[in-house]
Amino acid sequence: MxxxxxxxxxxxxxxxxxxxxxxxxxxxxxxxxxxxxxxxTFRHQLEEFASKHKNDITKNPAFRAQFHTMCAKCGVDPLASNKGFWAELLGIGDFYYELGVQIVDICLATRPRNGGLIDLEELRSLLAKRRRAVSITEDDCLRAIGKLKKLGGGYEVFSVGRRKLVRSVPMELNRDHNLILEIAQPRGYVTVEEVQSELGWTHGRAIDALENLLKEGLAMVDDGAPNGKRHYWFPCVGPSSSVESEAEL
Amino acid sequence: MEACGRVLQSVQLTASGRPSLEAGEVECQLLDAIDLEDDAGAWALKAGILTLTTHRLLWLDEKARRAWAVPLGSIGQVFASKKGLKSMFSAPRMRFQVWTQKDGRVSPQGSGGAAGSVVLTIVFKGRTGPESFVQKFGEVLQAQAWKVNMEAPQIRPTLDESAVAGEAGTSSVPTATVPRRPAPFKMNPAMAGVSGILRKEQEQQEEVDKNMKEAFQDLNGLMGKAKEMVQLAEKMRARLLQGQTAGADEEGMGTKQEMQDWMLSVGIASPVTKESAGALYHQQLSRQLADFVKDPVQRAGGMLALVDAYCLFNRARGTELISPEDLLTACTVWATIDVPFRLRKFDSGVMVIQSVSQSDDEIFTRLRALVKSGDAAKVGVGATEAARALGMAPALAKEQLLAAESQGFLCRDDGEDGLRFFHNFFIDISVATAFEDS
Incomplete structure (x- = not known):
């Protein structure tokens, strides 16, 4: 120009x-x-195929691999069996196994955020988002979690008030406890609020971890503090422990 | 044994002793107790595992950890087994012709670059007969899945890496393989200018739409167009991931995030299934699991909850779910084969997969050093101190302390400070010398 x-x-x-x-x-x-x-459309079609032609897909190993790649590339969950009559009635079939895998998947994905403690209702809604085709009830989740029992029962469901929580980290592998001990170190005790604010945890997560330490016999409760807040004492990490024992000696 | 190396291709094995597969290669069937012999009698491989994949025929000796391969592309004629009185009493066999190059090695190009041929025999000595194998063999030969790889030689180590490095990989492949000659330039007035570009775009999109419609008509359609659809998926993914940057809307970010989440879950292109492995199922599954958990266990710090492993493994297998029972069996098989992992069960019932390198011995050594150092020598070590020193959860640290105690390295003081552990001096005293002085 x-x-x-x-x-x-x-x-x-x-x-x-x-x-x-x-x-x-x-x-x-x-x-x-x-x-x-x-x-x-691509994703929608893949989802439909995954639920309709599952058996045919698995029969042909070469095609199965290609199908998986397609699903993975577009973010489609290939686990999409329908609940079916027998699954509902007797708990047989792939449905609950698939659900189990997806539940663990969600727990793993959210673990960095919640430390392995998730509300059952939140879990259900996340699950429902992945399973657009069928509606997932709380009972379905509980059944699927039950199927995982054979693997050592790392997953448990327990109630706090009216809410139901799912814990996905077994005590042996829970590093939350270490973090609490770390912040209790300078003074020998912590309160729930301190744990929440210093580590940025939810109330439930903090309470659960502290109560577990209590159960293990590592913490002691002091309700007589002047500010009325419950103090969790850790006799073994406080600065005083070594001094006292030296004095005793 | 080595004589066969002059003809067959040598195959690399994974850490757990499974043959490592090429990109896109999928196992179709496994049989055990198979002999592979040269018909002229030059060599014979005895009692190994035969694996039929979409690309190769693999013979594996599990004990010696060595494997040989015949690329399916080199197979010429397959001879029908003779039916006669003699075959009633001997083990069933299958003979086939393999094209060889000038140096006597198998020729993957088939008869094209071949200088000669040899005849090999498979002897089926296992319980499972050859019928289903022969049928699968025919199917795989007809499918010619290996040809696709030959046309586009790309360096793609494993499937999961190729997915990430896909774009980079294809561009770094030397373009010399595809001589790019400028196409004869024909001026088409409809293609000129801005509107031309737009029209071309439009046409491309319509083409894709049409292609997709055809592919998803029914299952056969999708099978036929599988390769294209995989490419299309890859292209869409790449463009979506790079396209949205600054002004990405909420929903777009969602899909992007979702896709990245899922990336973590591709992995095992050729999962061991009951159908393909038959009697070898649990054993092969166990080896595949050992290969798979290496990275997750390392990431988790040497110990991975069994439930987490169950999820990750199944995710990597796609639709080929295994049940919790199968996973448990696969883990227990580890005790009998040589893999660097083991299943560990805590008193609480929790089960974890532990790498052997994170052994108890190493932890005992650290605990013994801990109880001797500084204050700990006087006041002992509780679960909390051990947890801090070893960098593990208190509950687990307590388990380790108790284990060290049962080994005699530590002794306990169950007093008002709770359960604390001290160095066990008795272990240092030798009974023989202790009484000599006095």
Whole structure:
């Protein structure tokens, strides 16, 4: 394009540039939208195939591998068996096993955030999001978790008030306790609020960890503190423990 | 044994002693107690495991940890087994012709680059007969899955890596393999200018739409177009991930996040199944599991809850779920084969997979050093101190202390401070010399 002289020429060029840009943006946006749409149909179809043709897919090893790759690439969960009559009645079939795997998956994914403690209702709703085809009830979750018992029962469901919580980290592998001991170190005790604020945990997570330490015999409770808050003492980590025992000696 | 190396390809094995597969290669059937012989009698491989994959025929000696392969592309003729009185009493066999190169090695290009051929015999000595194997063999030969790899030679170590490095990998492959000649330039007025570009875009999109419709008509359609669809999925994924950056809307971010979550879960391209492995199922599953858990266990610090392993392993297997019972059996098989993992059960009933390198001995050594050092020598060591020193949960540290006590390294003081452990001096005293002085 030949550059025309004068201010009007400059303005014209700028205008043309703007027009090109807005056109380009438009095209990019349209393309993006189209692709999203395609991806959506793609995913939808894959989901349908996964639930309808499961047996045929598994029969052919080479195709199975390709199908898995497709699913993984577009973020489709290949585990999509329907509940079915027999599963509902007797708990047989793949449905509850699949659900079990998905439950553990969710627990693993949310563990960095919640420390392995998740509300059953939250778990159910996350699960339902993945399983758009069938509705998942609380009872389904409980049954699926029950199926995992054989693997050492690392998963347990317990009630706090009216809420039900699922714990996915067995005590032997729980590092929350170490963190609490760490912050109890300077003074020998902590309160629930301190644990919450210093570690950024939820109330439930803090209480659960402290109560567990209590059960293990590592902590002691002091309800007589001046501010009325319950203090959890850790006789073994406080600064005083070594001094006292030295004095005794 | 080595004589066969002049003809067959040598195969690398994984840490647990399973043959490592090429990209896109899938196991179809496994049989045990198989002999593989040269018909001329030059060599014979006795009593191994035969694996039929989509690309190769593998013969594996589990004890000696060595494996040989015949690429399916080199197989010429398959001879029908002779039916006669003699075959009634001897083990069933199958003979087939293999093309070889000038140097006597098998020729993966088939008859094209071949200079000669040898005839090999498979002898089925196991309980499972050859019928199903021969049928599968025919199917796999017909499918010619190996040809696809030959056309596009790409360095793709494993499936899970290729998914990540896919884009980078393809661009770094030397373009010399595809001589890029500028296409004869024909000016098409409809393709010129901005509107031309737009029209071309539009056409491409329509093409993709059409392709997808065809592929998802029924299962056969999808099977036929599987390769294209995998590529399409890959392309969409790549574009979606790079395309949205700054002004990404909420929903878009959601899908992006979701996709990345799922990436972690691809892994085992060729899962061992009951159908393919038959009688060898648990044993092979056990080895595959050992190969798989290596990384997760390492990431978890040497110890992984069995339930977590169950989920990760099943996720990697896609639709081929295994039951908790099968996983337990697979873990117990570890005790009989040589793999660096073991199953450990705590008193509380919790089960974990532990790497052998994180052995008790190492922890005992650290605990013994701990009880001798500083204050601990006077006031002892409780579960909390041990937990801090070893970097593990108090409950687990307590288990380790009790284990060290039962080994005689520590002794306990169950007093008002709770249960504390001290160095056991008795272990240092030798009975023979202790009384000599007095």
């Amino acid at each position: 030949r550059r025309r002289p004068g201010i009007s020429g400059l303005q014209g060029a700028a205008q043309a540039r703007d027009q090109y840009r807005s056109l380009g943006d438009n095209v990019a946006k349209v393309r993006q939208d189209q692709m999203k749409e395609q991806l959506e």
